[in-house]
Amino acid sequence: ETGVTQTPRHLVMGMTNKKSLKCEQHLGHNAMYWYKQSAKKPLELMFVYSLEERVENNSVPSRFSPECPNSSHLFLHLHTLQPEDSALYLCASSQAGGQPQHFGDGTRLSIL
Amino acid sequence: GIQVEQSPPDLILQEGANSTLRCNFSDSVNNLQWFHQNPWGQLINLFYIPSGTKQNGRLSATTVATERYSLLYISSSQTTDSGVYFCAVEDWDAGNMLTFGGGTRLMVKP
Numbered sequence: 001e002t003g004v005t006q007t008p009r010h011l012v013m014g015m016t017n018k019k020s021l022k023c024e025q026h027l028g029h030n031a032m033y034w035y036k037q038s039a040k041k042p043l044e045l046m047f048v049y050s051l052e053e054r055v056e057n058n059s060v061p062s063r064f065s066p067e068c069p070n071s072s073h074l075f076l077h078l079h080t081l082q083p084e085d086s087a088l089y090l091c092a093s094s095q096a097g098g099q100p101q102h103f104g105d106g107t108r109l110s111i112l
Numbered sequence: 113g114i115q116v117e118q119s120p121p122d123l124i125l126q127e128g129a130n131s132t133l134r135c136n137f138s139d140s141v142n143n144l145q146w147f148h149q150n151p152w153g154q155l156i157n158l159f160y161i162p163s164g165t166k167q168n169g170r171l172s173a174t175t176v177a178t179e180r181y182s183l184l185y186i187s188s189s190q191t192t193d194s195g196v197y198f199c200a201v202e203d204w205d206a207g208n209m210l211t212f213g214g215g216t217r218l219m220v221k222p
Contacts, residue, residue, distance in 0.1 A: 033209075037153075042116075043198065043212040056209060088153050098143045098202055100160035101210060106153050 003027040006091050006104035013081070014112050021076040021107045023091030031096040032074040034066060037088040037106075049074060050096045078109075086111045114139045114203045116213035123218045125189045133184040133216045135199035143202035144175050145210065146184050150195045158184070158197075189220045 004025045013019050025032065034046040048056040049068040057066075063085075065077040074091055088108050092101040115138040125131055135144070146158040159166050159173040161182065166173055170189075175182040182199055196217050200210040 042214050043200070043210075045209050045211075048209055090155060098162075100143075100145055100157060101200075102157060103147070103155040106155070108153065 004091060004093055004102055004104035006089075006107050008107055009105065010108050010110075012110045012112060013078070015081055015083070017081075018077070018079040020078065021089055021091075021109075023074040023076075023093075023104055025072055025074075025091075025093035025102075025104075027093055027102060029093040029095050029102075030071050031094050032068060032071075033092040033094075033101065034074065034076050035090040035092065035103075037090060038084075039087075043090065047076075081109075081111045083111050085109065114141070114201060114211050116199060116201055116211050118197075118199060118213035118216050120216060121214065123216055125218065125220045127189060127191060127220055127222050129189050129220075130185070130187045131189060131218070133186070133197055133218075135182040135184070135201075135213055137180050137182075137201045139180070139203050141177065141180075141201040141203050143210070144182055145200050146173055146182070147198045147200065148193075148195050149198060149215070155198075186218075189218075191220045191222050194218055194220050 031050040035043045046060045047066040067075040088106045090106045091104040094101040117136045148156045161175045163177045170187045172185045196215040198215045200212045
């Protein structure tokens with residue numbers, strides 16, 4: 001699928017670094033999501049933005065900080081991450097109200 | 113919260129075989145999606161199917177909402193069907209939030 005674009009595709013960072021993941025959707029949707037997929041675990045919802053307001057953070061540690069400046073862009077700011085944060089981070093978008101979610105290709109994050 | 117269980121967890125098929133994947137969920141849902149995650153991690157929408165039956169080529173899906181399950185049928189499997197198949201549901205109270213099952217890891221051998 002090409003409607004949701006995530007950058008970078010791969011990221012290796014140290015525990016003291018600060019980096020940001022970017023997601024952009026071209027589908028005219030008004031809700032965006034961050035998911036985390038760790039090895040051998042189901043996808044876990046991290047954050048939901050609907051109409052640019054955060055509606056759920058699902059008890060995510062504060063070292064992950066989302067930002068949604070407009071309905072087409074979503075960021076995940078990372079700082080002082082831990083090795084267990086290594087995972088595939090997936091962004092999705094949809095029309096609010098129970099409509100299908102469309103996923104980006106993900107950012108594979110490795111914490112050294 | 114709602115629980116989503118998929119079976120089988122792992123499946124190995126010979127190319128050309130048919131298979132059925134199952135997704136059970138613990139409460140009423142207003143949205144159910146099937147996804148295929150390929151070996152490169154890309155998550156592709158297969159079906160949006162809160163109820164009824166849909167077909168797309170060799171794939172079809174049926175959701176029986178009253179009995180809280182959904183089935184994904186793969187016919188004449190190909191090696192490119194390999195990967196992990198996830199179902200995800202959104203319950204009435206969740207407000208756009210999908211809960212994913214653990215997935216079925218499928219390997220199709222030539």
